[in-house]
Amino acid sequence: MLFQVDRAYRGRAVGAYYVDMLISELADYFKDKRYLVMVDDVWSVQDWEIINECFPENNLGSRIITTTRIEAVANAAGDRVYRTRLLGEADAEALFSRTIFGSVGRCPPHFKDVSAQIMRKCGGLPLAIVSVGGLLASKAHTRDEFERSGLKWRENSELEGMTQIIKLSYNDLPPHLRPCLLHLSIFPDNHEIEIERLARRLTAEGLISECCYRDMEETATDYIYELIDRNLIQPSRLNHDGTHRSCIVHPVIHDFIVCMSTEDNFVALAHAQQKFVPRGYRTIRHMSLLNSGKYDQAAAQIDGAKVSRARSITVFAHTGGMPRLNYLSVLRVLDLEDCEGPLCLDGLCGLLLLRYLNLKGTDVSKLPAKIGELRCLETLDVRSTKVKELPPSILKMEMLKHLLAGNARLPTGIGMLRSVLTVSCSNIGMSADADILQELGEMASLRELELFCNLTQMSEDQKQVTFSSDGFKSLRKLSIRCNSPSVTFMTGALSKVRVLELKLEQRVLEKSRGVYGIEHLSHLKRMLMEFSQHDAGAAAAMAVVRKVVETVHPSCEVITVNIDN
Structure with missing residues (x-):
């Protein structure tokens, strides 16, 4: 900064100065001047606090503009914060056309459909539009070249510059946030993720640092909010009180974390039609099974022995190809939310380390009678299923925190569960459930209650x-x-x-x-x-x-x- 504002210092060895000396020199230089300074790309509040000492308040109408990717830095730098937005469809198309074809409206008709796909993948992010557009402008303008270069970013070494810019943000993350971000590669592109669901999963998988004075799920939610503040994930819906309800990952960031997860062997991404776990994966800890069509539904099951050491299994769209539970003895998370198709729960009661079980929106109609053997289970979600009643054995689940029963009838004695924090249940008011409300009231730790009364x-x-x-x-x-x-x-x-x-x-x-x-x-x-x-x-x-x-x-x-x- 000193070299930029006063050329007399250019050529002097930077190492000859301590930070305090540099601050003093700059403050002295600015003290009687009206100045406009732009400080670009500040990465931490601590850096900003040091830099800010260089600018004396001399009441001469000076202005300082800072840019940053981090919400906390923006708030520390001043109360006038302008938050840049992703480009709208028209502006994104205009930038894309200017970058590739030199002006707006010059896209050839036979490129329009693939151009629309590329712009959707860029998601209104100027960095992605300019990077991909610059690459395509230098290529032979054939449809195949457009599609290959514009949509398959992970395979394109010529987009390394864009990847490196994103990697700067990733590398700047503290160690506890990196696995939380990589965890999001489990979800498909543009998938809306409930923050409560994500916080419970992160906790169950052991990705949250334990703190003696804070609930681990509250810490997990703080981690998610910090990723939002760093603009690495985007909030999508709000609760009525203005807090974030759900989030999504921008397609560009999603591609990046999928690549990083694959390189680090963090998540194994598979499709049911593959009938096997993709080559290159060593010991699989987290598997995401993406099923999308009729072909998937008829596929053979993935060999459970290949994923026998998995800590989490997440399935999307259809249950076809899902490995048998008998093989997954060390599983902690089983998430089948909104999956269609028949569901076999044979072997479920043998998953003694299971902490998170999400069957919401599936076709399951009955839980195993011995499900209470899952003594480590913290979350049980059977909302929007055909389950009519919960087995009495759930009263053995001493570590259960979130009981999301939906329409399933709660067993008598539910008040015995002393660790439960959240309950969601229905049919309160029916004659057979006359005492359930009183039993729920006996839960010493209950903090949140959702009732559906018919x-x-x-x-x-x-x-x-x-x-x-x-x-x-x-x-x-x-x-x-x-x-x-x-x-x-x-x-x-x-x-x-x-x-x-x-x-x-x-x-x-x-x-x-x-x-x-x-x-x-x-x-x-x-x-x-x-x-x-x-x-x-x-x-x-x-x-x-x-x-x-x-x-x-x-x-x-x-x-x-x-x-x-």
């Missing part, structure tokens, strides 16, 4: 869900989806609940406000009310609730959502 078969005077002053001593968040709205909170109920979400699926009668006792929730900070219909009953219910909240909980944020409009 009260249509109850008499009018029974159509209600009531929370008494007993139980739920640790609950922080309560979500209720109810098709016949009548929820009551008694005096002293839910003393620590900070977030209340009510989703009412049927018409609210105008004479009924649907919710009673909001004033008794002493620590309420945020309330969401969601109505399936926008009518006079919904408006009246919302007005009453708002009035109570504003009177009793003036600092509480109230959010209203109408699904139909």
Whole structure:
């Protein structure tokens, strides 16, 4: 910097200066000047703090512009932060055309379809558009050359410059974040990933540093947020409170981490039609099985002996080709979310080290009676399946933290599970489940509860869900989806609940406000009310609730959502 602003210092040995001396020289140079300085590509807050000492506040209208890829640096550098966005479709096409053909609109007709594919793969990232466009501009303009050079980046050594730029960001990651980023290569390109699901997986696979004063899943979520702040992954959807709900990996970054994962033997990517694990992989620790079509569904199973040391198996689209569970004795993560096709769970109860089991959205209709033998299991997700009831043996799962039961009936004695933090279940209010709510209230560690209440078969005077002053001593968040709205909170109920979400699926009668006792929730900070219909009953219910909240909980944020409009 000193050489750039004062040529008198050019040629002097940099090693002759200490940092403090350089700062002093620069500060002295700027002290009586009005200056405009741009500091490009700052990588850490510590670097910025050192550089910032060079610029005295002399009230002469000077300006400093910094660029960075890291959110924390931008926030440290000043309160006027401009966040660059990915290019829109029109701007991306214009840049692409100018780079290759010299001007906008000169793309030959027979190149348009493959050009559109290349631009989709670039995902609006100027670096990728300019790099690929520059490469294609120097090639013979044939369709085959376009497709080969523009879409197969991993095989193209001429795009090494773009790869090296991305690798700078990867190399700058602290050691604990690198495996978390490589882990994302398990998911297909442009796949939306729920952050809760990702945090639980990272924890189950042992990729999170243990901290004596913090929950490991909270630490995992912090890691994910740090990758977002470094612009290596992108948030895709937000929760109602503004926190990130899901994320995606940009196609350019995805290609990079797939390449890195393959080189480091971190993840084995396979397709069912291969009928074997691809060559080049040594001991396989994490396998991602990508099934996409009818050919996949008829494929033979991957030889389980090839993946016998795998710590995680993740399957997408269809269960065809999935290795038999009997071979996977050291498996920690089995994730089959939203897979179609028949599912064989033979050997599941032998996976004694399994920590994460995700069967959400699959065709499974019954869990093995001895599933309770999985004593290390931390997450069990059977939402949106045909499972009607959970086996009583799950009461043996002393390490279970997240019980996502969906429509499956919970066994009597569920309150015995003392380590559970999250429960999602339905049919609360049915006569056979009359005591389940009371048992859930006995869970000493329960922090988050999601209830789906079906009260249509109850008499009018029974159509209600009531929370008494007993139980739920640790609950922080309560979500209720109810098709016949009548929820009551008694005096002293839910003393620590900070977030209340009510989703009412049927018409609210105008004479009924649907919710009673909001004033008794002493620590309420945020309330969401969601109505399936926008009518006079919904408006009246919302007005009453708002009035109570504003009177009793003036600092509480109230959010209203109408699904139909």
